[in-house]
Amino acid sequence: MENEKFEPKIVAFVCNWCTYTGADLAGTSRLKQQTNARLIRVPCTGRIDPVFIIKAFEKGADGVLVSGCHPNDCHYNTGNFHARRRWIFFRQLLDFVGIDSSRLYFSWVSASEGKKWVDVVDGVINSVREKGPFNGYKKLNKEIEIPVK
Amino acid sequence: MNTYVLSKDHLKNLALELINTGYKVISPSKDGRRFVAISSADDLVINSNLKPSSVSMKEFFFPKTETLFFYKRNKDEYDLIDAAEVNQPQIIFGAKPCDTSAIPIVSKVFNWDYKDEFFNKKVENTIIVGLACKFADENCFCTSVGLSPVSEKGSDLFMIPLTENTYACKVISEKGKKFVSNHSKIFTETIDGKSININEIKIPEKRFESKEVKAWLDKNFNHKLWDKLGENCLGCAQCAFVCPTCHCFDIVDEECNHTCGRRAKNWDACQFEIFTKHASGHNPRNEQDKRYRQRISHKFKYYTEKFDEILCTGCGRCTRGCPVLTDIGIILEDINQLAKESISNN
Amino acid sequence: MKQLIDISKELFESKQVGYIIGYAEDKFKRVKPFVAYSSLDTERFVFNNNSVNNLAVYLTRLPKAKEGKIGIVAKGCDIKSIIALIQENQIKRDDVIIIGVNCNSVVNQIDEQFSKENTAIKCKYCQVRTPAHYDYLVGEIKEVELPEDKNFAIMQKLDSMSAEEKWNFWEAEFEKCVKCYACRQVCPLCYCEQCIVDKSMPRWIDSSATTKGNFAWNMIRAFHLSGRCIGCNECERACPAEIPLSLLNRKMGMVAINEFNYRHGTDINQPTLIGNYNVNDKEDFIM
Ligand code: SF4
Ligand code: SF4
Ligand code: SF4
Ligand code: SF4
Ligand code: SF4
Ligand code: FES
Numbered sequence: 001m002e003n004e005k006f007e008p009k010i011v012a013f014v015c016n017w018c019t020y021t022g023a024d025l026a027g028t029s030r031l032k033q034q035t036n037a038r039l040i041r042v043p044c045t046g047r048i049d050p051v052f053i054i055k056a057f058e059k060g061a062d063g064v065l066v067s068g069c070h071p072n073d074c075h076y077n078t079g080n081f082h083a084r085r086r087w088i089f090f091r092q093l094l095d096f097v098g099i100d101s102s103r104l105y106f107s108w109v110s111a112s113e114g115k116k117w118v119d120v121v122d123g124v125i126n127s128v129r130e131k132g133p134f135n136g137y138k139k140l141n142k143e144i145e146i147p148v149k
Numbered sequence: 150m151n152t153y154v155l156s157k158d159h160l161k162n163l164a165l166e167l168i169n170t171g172y173k174v175i176s177p178s179k180d181g182r183r184f185v186a187i188s189s190a191d192d193l194v195i196n197s198n199l200k201p202s203s204v205s206m207k208e209f210f211f212p213k214t215e216t217l218f219f220y221k222r223n224k225d226e227y228d229l230i231d232a233a234e235v236n237q238p239q240i241i242f243g244a245k246p247c248d249t250s251a252i253p254i255v256s257k258v259f260n261w262d263y264k265d266e267f268f269n270k271k272v273e274n275t276i277i278v279g280l281a282c283k284f285a286d287e288n289c290f291c292t293s294v295g296l297s298p299v300s301e302k303g304s305d306l307f308m309i310p311l312t313e314n315t316y317a318c319k320v321i322s323e324k325g326k327k328f329v330s331n332h333s334k335i336f337t338e339t340i341d342g343k344s345i346n347i348n349e350i351k352i353p354e355k356r357f358e359s360k361e362v363k364a365w366l367d368k369n370f371n372h373k374l375w376d377k378l379g380e381n382c383l384g385c386a387q388c389a390f391v392c393p394t395c396h397c398f399d400i401v402d403e404e405c406n407h408t409c410g411r412r413a414k415n416w417d418a419c420q421f422e423i424f425t426k427h428a429s430g431h432n433p434r435n436e437q438d439k440r441y442r443q444r445i446s447h448k449f450k451y452y453t454e455k456f457d458e459i460l461c462t463g464c465g466r467c468t469r470g471c472p473v474l475t476d477i478g479i480i481l482e483d484i485n486q487l488a489k490e491s492i493s494n495n
Numbered sequence: 496m497k498q499l500i501d502i503s504k505e506l507f508e509s510k511q512v513g514y515i516i517g518y519a520e521d522k523f524k525r526v527k528p529f530v531a532y533s534s535l536d537t538e539r540f541v542f543n544n545n546s547v548n549n550l551a552v553y554l555t556r557l558p559k560a561k562e563g564k565i566g567i568v569a570k571g572c573d574i575k576s577i578i579a580l581i582q583e584n585q586i587k588r589d590d591v592i593i594i595g596v597n598c599n600s601v602v603n604q605i606d607e608q609f610s611k612e613n614t615a616i617k618c619k620y621c622q623v624r625t626p627a628h629y630d631y632l633v634g635e636i637k638e639v640e641l642p643e644d645k646n647f648a649i650m651q652k653l654d655s656m657s658a659e660e661k662w663n664f665w666e667a668e669f670e671k672c673v674k675c676y677a678c679r680q681v682c683p684l685c686y687c688e689q690c691i692v693d694k695s696m697p698r699w700i701d702s703s704a705t706t707k708g709n710f711a712w713n714m715i716r717a718f719h720l721s722g723r724c725i726g727c728n729e730c731e732r733a734c735p736a737e738i739p740l741s742l743l744n745r746k747m748g749m750v751a752i753n754e755f756n757y758r759h760g761t762d763i764n765q766p767t768l769i770g771n772y773n774v775n776d777k778e779d780f781i782m
Binding site: 049050051054055058071072078081082084085086087088089090091092093094095096097098099105106107108123136140143144 | 653656658659660661662663664665666691699700703705706710711713714715717718721743750751754768769771772773774776777778780781782
């Protein structure tokens with residue numbers, strides 16, 4: 001295992017109206033990007049309950065990306081403003097309990113920013129690759145995994 | 150059976166030997182909050198004057214969460230995989246009579262229509278070394294539930310302080326006897342069990358008659374006392390979680406990933422609103438007074454009827470920890486008082 | 496005490512209240528919550544250094560009074576949670592009559608004598624020993640000795656630790672959690688009709704008391720109380736596993752103060768922090 005090259009697992013929560021469409025645009029424009037991120041489409045960043053982010057880490061994510069519409073562009077007008085305020089708390093909470101909040105990334109990517117999406121995703125993947133795996137939950141999961149004989 | 154003399158040094162050596170031979174050695178934690186498996190003989194806490202730990206030792210027989218089996222997807226079927234068998238022998242030191250007696254009491258429900266192999270295995274693998282208790286505060290009432298600070302119920306070996314540094318160690322069960330003969334290097338000096346002076350141990354006064362309490366419960370399913378109690382209680386179930394005899398559990402399936410998972414048995418409690426909530430939304434115990442009535446009735450009426458045991462050892466943990474000081478001892482005294490009044494009224 | 500009883504009696508006699516939530520002593524002279532339904536009941540009311548409970552929790556737990564308002568005896572810190580409940584639209588100001596008490600600190604460990612050492616840490620920083628908001632005010636302020644803030648050093652130590660060290664610290668603490676949810680039940684601000692941890696379809700937080708499930712529960716509860724916790728410390732007091740929950744709440748409270756200069760439960764008319772937003776909120780962490 002030690003020698004195997006570490007490939008990070010990234011979960012990205014993206015809003016339907018901007019970032020998901022932006023990522024789609026990156027695809028249709030055939031922009032090259034790394035494939036470590038699994039996208040989960042949600043209606044709006046306002047819908048991203050921090051418990052989703054915890055779940056992602058529990059399930060083995062080494063990094064999480066959250067992305068939505070630019071301020072004032074939210075399809076539901078204020079979803080991203082509400083979300084932003086929550087993130088200010090949530091990041092510091094993660095840091096306090098020992099989940100390095102620099103493993104949690106945020107971005108605003110609009111429907112037309114296919115290029116920005118690629119830069120963000122590649123940037124996140126590279127940065128998590130550098131940090132190495134997040135081991136906190138890997139240890140705790142042992143408690144509920146089928147023991148290897 | 151024999152009675153031996155053990156010094157603190159003997160006990161330390163014994164603990165050390167047991168740790169080295171693969172035993173899980175369990176002792177009250179240094180902060181007095183719970184029982185813990187120790188890895189160094191220096192962490193062994195044996196003290197008759199200690200307050201009962203905040204959380205009881207039941208987790209070593211009935212863990213707060215325990216895997217029953219694992220499942221794994223195999224094409225269109227599921228394979229079931231047994232949970233790792235627990236064969237590690239364990240020994241518990243420093244348990245008070247209100248701790249040790251809980252084991253035979255709850256054994257009855259775990260061996261009633263179904264034999265709970267998980268519980269039984271652990272009991273079988275455990276040597277319980279009881280310790281006479283010199284604590285007794287206003288929350289204790291072991292003597293009202295048929296026990297006392299020197300009850301040997303549930304112990305395999307039972308220790309009584311002789312001097313500051315020595316204990317008499319009585320052999321109680323066959324299991325205890327076997328254990329002693331396997332560690333004959335430690336158990337050498339014997340004394341006559343009858344010569345031990347237990348007068349020094351203060352026996353708290355009986356606070357209520359459990360029979361009278363039961364008789365009152367038989368007739369007062371509806372009573373304004375319950376309303377009053379339900380009003381104060383916040384339904385936090387701290388009382389059930391710290392209690393040595395509360396044994397309700399919930400069965401859940403928990404995925405590990407999309408192809409496998411486990412079925413687990415988790416502590417649960419009748420003080421929770423959702424404990425009795427039906428899928429339809431109907432809840433027969435929809436208010437806290439009904440839930441608190443269940444707590445008392447289960448312990449002092451239903452369990453007694455079914456198993457001829459009171460489901461309470463009088464340890465007082467539930468009272469000490471209750472955020473709103475619901476005092477089960479006072480409640481039982483009050484019920485006893487009501488029972489007396491109703492007898493004299495008739 | 497006489498003042499408190501007189502006012503309570505008056506409230507019953509003038510039919511202003513249906514019941515009053517206060518404190519009374521049990522037969523061992525220990526102080527516990529007590530609901531008075533009549534002027535006679537109020538004679539049992541007491542208030543002293545052992546009046547630790549935050550009675551505001553009962554405002555969302557007990558049924559509405561059949562007639563009249565709900566009276567409540569409250570310390571300055573408890574009144575913060577009453578104000579918080581009003582700010583969060585859980586109760587109406589008009590539905591409660593607040594009998595504020597001048598408070599001379601409360602105990603930390605209820606089973607030990609009150610003393611400087613055995614004083615709740617929250618009392619050290621208390622700005623509302625004379626409540627800032629009330630309908631009636633009773634009691635007298637005395638000189639008190641302030642306790643040592645033992646948690647401050649722990650907070651500082653935690654702040655200087657690496658992520659891994661912090662994780663290990665909390666792993667050892669959360670391992671002890673038995674998932675009784677006493678922390679939630681005593682909290683005046685955990686009034687959700689269905690708590691997220693009781694939701695089973697889907698199940699977001701494992702119901703098992705595994706360390707993993709305990710992490711999720713304690714993190715989410717701390718998060719739900721972010722910018723809302725008023726620091727009564729009832730959760731930590733109720734926790735049978737004695738997990739230092741106040742550290743989490745305190746940290747989140749500091750975020751509210753440092754980032755937003757906001758203190759929940761201080762002004763009935765102030766919009767809540769977490770239910771609102773400002774277009775200029777900081778976003779230096781967003782790409
Ligand atoms: S500990 Fe106290 S408040 Fe909590 S459920 Fe038990 S009796 Fe009620
Ligand atoms: S009900 Fe209370 S006193 Fe009785 S055994 Fe349980 S914790 Fe101890
Ligand atoms: S933990 Fe969260 S969801 Fe649960 S009662 Fe408290 S605020 Fe509500
Ligand atoms: S989280 Fe704890 S300290 Fe904060 S308001 Fe709730 S009970 Fe009080
Ligand atoms: S009160 Fe303590 S033990 Fe109970 S759920 Fe809360 S943190 Fe866990
Ligand atoms: S719809 Fe994109 S953030 Fe609200």
